[in-house]
Amino acid sequence: MKSLFERGPTLLTRLVLALSCALTLMFLDHRLNTMQPVRSFMSTLIAPVQYLAVLPEQVMDRIVYLATTRTMLRNENKLLKQELEELQMAVQRLNFLENENDRLRQLLGSDVREASRRMAAEVVAVATDPFSHQLVINKGLANGVYEGQPVLDNRGVVGQVMSVGRGTARVLLIADQSHAISLRAERNDIRVLAKGTGDLQQLELQFIPHSTDLEVGDKLVSSGLGGIYPEGYPVAEIISIDRNERLQYARVLARPYAQLDRVRTLLLLWPADATEQPVYDTEEETAGNDHVD
Amino acid sequence: MWIKAGLLPLFITYIIGLVLMVMPMPLFLEAWRPDWLSLVIIYWLMALPHRVGMGTVLILGLMTDILMGSIFGIYASALLVMAYAPIRHFQRFRNYSLTQQALVVAVLILVKRVLVYQLEHWLNDAVFHVSYLYPVISSAIAWPWVYLILRKYRRHYGIQ
Numbered sequence: 358m359k360s361l362f363e364r365g366p367t368l369l370t371r372l373v374l375a376l377s378c379a380l381t382l383m384f385l386d387h388r389l390n391t392m393q394p395v396r397s398f399m400s401t402l403i404a405p406v407q408y409l410a411v412l413p414e415q416v417m418d419r420i421v422y423l424a425t426t427r428t429m430l431r432n433e434n435k436l437l438k439q440e441l442e443e444l445q446m447a448v449q450r451l452n453f454l455e456n457e458n459d460r461l462r463q464l465l466g467s468d469v470r471e472a473s474r475r476m477a478a479e480v481v482a483v484a485t486d487p488f489s490h491q492l493v494i495n496k497g498l499a500n501g502v503y504e505g506q507p508v509l510d511n512r513g514v515v516g517q518v519m520s521v522g523r524g525t526a527r528v529l530l531i532a533d534q535s536h537a538i539s540l541r542a543e544r545n546d547i548r549v550l551a552k553g554t555g556d557l558q559q560l561e562l563q564f565i566p567h568s569t570d571l572e573v574g575d576k577l578v579s580s581g582l583g584g585i586y587p588e589g590y591p592v593a594e595i596i597s598i599d600r601n602e603r604l605q606y607a608r609v610l611a612r613p614y615a616q617l618d619r620v621r622t623l624l625l626l627w628p629a630d631a632t633e634q635p636v637y638d639t640e641e642e643t644a645g646n647d648h649v650d
Numbered sequence: 651m652w653i654k655a656g657l658l659p660l661f662i663t664y665i666i667g668l669v670l671m672v673m674p675m676p677l678f679l680e681a682w683r684p685d686w687l688s689l690v691i692i693y694w695l696m697a698l699p700h701r702v703g704m705g706t707v708l709i710l711g712l713m714t715d716i717l718m719g720s721i722f723g724i725y726a727s728a729l730l731v732m733a734y735a736p737i738r739h740f741q742r743f744r745n746y747s748l749t750q751q752a753l754v755v756a757v758l759i760l761v762k763r764v765l766v767y768q769l770e771h772w773l774n775d776a777v778f779h780v781s782y783l784y785p786v787i788s789s790a791i792a793w794p795w796v797y798l799i800l801r802k803y804r805r806h807y808g809i810q
Binding site for chain 2: 368369371372374375376378379380381382383385386387392395396399400403406407409410411413414480482483484488489491493519520527534535554555556557618619
């Protein structure tokens with residue numbers, strides 16, 4: 358113990374000083390929105406912590422990779438080849454259908470859908486608050502990532518980019534309480550609004566009248582109406598419908614297709630009308646560049 | 651006067667606390683993740699109250715805000731309010747048994763989390779989930795180990 362008698366301001370004064378500092382920042386950030394530059398600067402500054410956080414996982418992955426035997430690799434290779442073949446066959450058909458669709462749309466006088474560009478990104482860190490479900494990815498301004506950009510994984514829509522640093526960006530998940538996405542039931546084109554509940558496995562559909570023709574198991578795809586998510590990507594599946602007449606609206610819950618709790622690799626999407634351009638790090642990533650959506 | 655012996659080891663524990671806070675974890679453990687940073691802060695406030703004070707807590711709180719992507723100052727103010735009690739009563743706190751300390755830590759973490767929720771509720775209309783308070787329990791369970799490890803660490807590096 359160094360000092361029995363405190364010098365300087367009392368503890369309470371210091372608390373009040375520090376608190377007022379924090380509250381001022383809160384006011385500046387929330388009410389006046391003036392902290393964005395500071396925020397992106399600090400994000401860049403604190404990025405090493407996020408890289409450290411995924412280091413153990415990467416080391417584990419590496420060890421598992423080193424421990425795989427030749428037979429396992431051979432089996433995996435076989436399976437992957439099979440899968441690739443199947444996918445290639447499906448793509449042939451898809452290309453044909455896409456061309457046909459474009460022609461039909463031209464005949465109808467609608468706009469032809471243009472290609473969108475994509476880039477793979479790795480999850481660097483997760484924010485663990487139930488009030489803010491966010492991920493940090495390893496692509497940022499330097500790669501052409503922009504605010505409001507849609508993010509997918511191999512199963513469905515994951516969320517949107519909410520803030521961008523130089524080498525990292527923050528993704529708001531569709532399950533976040535402050536997030537809502539406009540969807541369409543694939544079976545009958547009913548438009549619904551899905552709001553995050555804070556639970557990663559659940560979205561809540563809002564303002565659904567009791568008589569709506571929705572069923573458990575219905576597939577919900579993005580409707581493209583919000584202006585952020587492009588149309589037609591799978592988002593969620595309805596898992597329960599409670600048509601209790603005492604409630605004002607039917608209570609409908611849906612489960613996201615994307616595995617929000619264990620996402621590792623994500624796909625950033627640049628819709629055709631985006632002003633930003635993707636900047637690829639290496640040559641091989643451009644392979645997916647000319648794919649048509 | 652500012653750079654004293656043991657600044658680096660102290661700094662390293664903060665970084666470890668921050669890293670553990672954002673480390674990806676399996677979903678079933680996610681809700682039970684102890685509030686590592688708060689535990690580390692409480693320990694240092696109690697062990698070195700003349701050295702680790704409101705300024706440190708404010709800076710760590712702002713870094714937490716960045717890492718969690720919350721509005722600037724939410725975690726900072728919650729941590730500051732939480733920090734008041736350990737600094738004020740550090741002598742009493744040091745003489746408690748580990749079990750008693752764990753209970754006090756649980757209350758402190760509860761206060762912190764309720765404050766964070768309340769601020770998020772005012773600013774972002776957050777909805778309460780009981781699972782948000784699980785870490786209160788897991789932090790209390792983790793406290794004795796954190797305490798013993800950090801005490802060993804502090805003595806080893808002679809931080810005072």
